[in-house]
Amino acid sequence: DLQRRSVLRRIGGVAALSTLAAAGVWFGGGRSRSLAASASTTMEGPFDVDLRLRAHPAKVPILPGVPSDVWRYTAERVAGPNETLTPVGESYAGPLIRLHRGQRVRVRIDNGLLEDTTVHWHGLHVPPNVDGQPRLPIEPGTSTTVAFDVVDRAGLYWYHPHPHGPDGGRVGPQSYAGLAGPLIISDDTERALGLPDGERELVLILQDRTFTDDNALQYIGSDMGAMMTRMRGFRGEQVLVNGHPDARREVSTQSYRLRLLNGSNSRIYKLAWSGGRAVTVIGTDGGLLAEPERRRSVTLAPAQRVDLWVDFGDTEPGDSVQLVSEAYQLEMMGGREMMGGGGMMGRGMMGDMMGSERLTLVTFDIVARVNDSRALPERLAEDLPTSPVQADTPVRRFELGMRMMQGFTINGRRMEGATVADDEIVRLGETEIWEFVNNTMMPHPMHVHGLQFQVQERISAGDRTDLHDGIIDAGLHDTVLVFPEERVRIALTFKSFEGLYMYHCHNMEHEDAGMMRYYKVVA
Ligand code: C2O
Ligand code: CU
Numbered sequence: 001d002l003q004r005r006s007v008l009r010r011i012g013g014v015a016a017l018s019t020l021a022a023a024g025v026w027f028g029g030g031r032s033r034s035l036a037a038s039a040s041t042t043m044e045g046p047f048d049v050d051l052r053l054r055a056h057p058a059k060v061p062i063l064p065g066v067p068s069d070v071w072r073y074t075a076e077r078v079a080g081p082n083e084t085l086t087p088v089g090e091s092y093a094g095p096l097i098r099l100h101r102g103q104r105v106r107v108r109i110d111n112g113l114l115e116d117t118t119v120h121w122h123g124l125h126v127p128p129n130v131d132g133q134p135r136l137p138i139e140p141g142t143s144t145t146v147a148f149d150v151v152d153r154a155g156l157y158w159y160h161p162h163p164h165g166p167d168g169g170r171v172g173p174q175s176y177a178g179l180a181g182p183l184i185i186s187d188d189t190e191r192a193l194g195l196p197d198g199e200r201e202l203v204l205i206l207q208d209r210t211f212t213d214d215n216a217l218q219y220i221g222s223d224m225g226a227m228m229t230r231m232r233g234f235r236g237e238q239v240l241v242n243g244h245p246d247a248r249r250e251v252s253t254q255s256y257r258l259r260l261l262n263g264s265n266s267r268i269y270k271l272a273w274s275g276g277r278a279v280t281v282i283g284t285d286g287g288l289l290a291e292p293e294r295r296r297s298v299t300l301a302p303a304q305r306v307d308l309w310v311d312f313g314d315t316e317p318g319d320s321v322q323l324v325s326e327a328y329q330l331e332m333m334g335g336r337e338m339m340g341g342g343g344m345m346g347r348g349m350m351g352d353m354m355g356s357e358r359l360t361l362v363t364f365d366i367v368a369r370v371n372d373s374r375a376l377p378e379r380l381a382e383d384l385p386t387s388p389v390q391a392d393t394p395v396r397r398f399e400l401g402m403r404m405m406q407g408f409t410i411n412g413r414r415m416e417g418a419t420v421a422d423d424e425i426v427r428l429g430e431t432e433i434w435e436f437v438n439n440t441m442m443p444h445p446m447h448v449h450g451l452q453f454q455v456q457e458r459i460s461a462g463d464r465t466d467l468h469d470g471i472i473d474a475g476l477h478d479t480v481l482v483f484p485e486e487r488v489r490i491a492l493t494f495k496s497f498e499g500l501y502m503y504h505c506h507n508m509e510h511e512d513a514g515m516m517r518y519y520k521v522v523a
């Protein structure tokens, strides 16, 4: 046990945990025993897929040299098709869970950590008690069982922890320590398209990490910069793909499907190809687009997913092609002073909000010539569900603001347990427009639980062509990036389940600091 405790202290850096403790931040504990028990499922079997998922400390090799202490998910298949679980690399990433639309799924979640955790099924339309919300913590050494029907469209989703106590959240440190995994839903319509699969379908989780000289993960430190870092969001010095640095993949001259998840705490990527080929987007958070979109670059904010199609048919064995993250044009983030006064909170810091450096994400080494005559279909999906927006569809407005020394707010409020205000109650079956108004100097990736929405409109001050160039607003999303001085309107429909869900900024340091609220669906 002493050993486990020292692991705990190392993860996220000694400094991070001691800093949070010094700041009075919550470390878990048995405050909500009865609620935890009530998360157990009442859904009847038989279950097409039955899994055990465990969150626990481990040591895995990440950098050359000594292995790193991480927290990770491992899973075991009790029942279900073979393809349900596949490892993602040999690092800390949680296994890829593959589900098919229509399956009934049960997962027993074991908490092998020394603090409370939950497992949230990001992007999935699941009942409130299955959603892994902080009001239903799983205490250390205990388990909870959830069950749900797979009702969502084919797409890349993911799972990650979502604990948040009275004094703050632990999503940032727990995810950073390694707790996150991808989840793919397939369905018959998508299968009929014959998109690249098997070895030609790659799941790529983008994360950034900072290490000490002896390969320990470092999170937010206790120095003077810590407060600023927490405000901006943590950014690591090094990009890891599926938990590995310097990611390389050997490919042939065929077409590939790349399914990317931004699992970083706060870093925003601007995806592009070396050599200038266009980025072909075939899907977003909620599955395939109606038709492919081609862009010079594609912006991927924390928690967002993007499904890319790439054809290496124009390359030769011996060539390599890199997937990179481009540097942002800093001056575009300048804008007006949002904090009243500017000064040190002004321009320099705004530019720094985006991942401003150019980074190599994955190098594709072309090793074989294989002729591939399959072209990308011009129509990808006919079944895109739409929220029926009418002239009288109600608009609910959420002002993203900031309070000095307290961090970010939504309509002036911060996370306060499982409470909702009058303007956070919506009706089952109804369609609404939500308008996120960004009155801060930072971009916020706003996420809504339990549904996929459509982006209706972006209203910006001034010309934002450069920033918007990489934004894919078509298709279905559960997370939308809202730039400073911008308002974004989304259309959403509250289907199937009554009860509490959440909406929040998915910059993990922002949500942990309270930029997160519940909303309630009532009949
Ligand atoms: Cu991926 Cu509430 O989050
Ligand atoms: Cu979510």
Ligand code: CU
Pocket: 408, 443, 444, 445, 505, 506, 507, 510, 511, 515
């Ligand atoms: Cu934010």
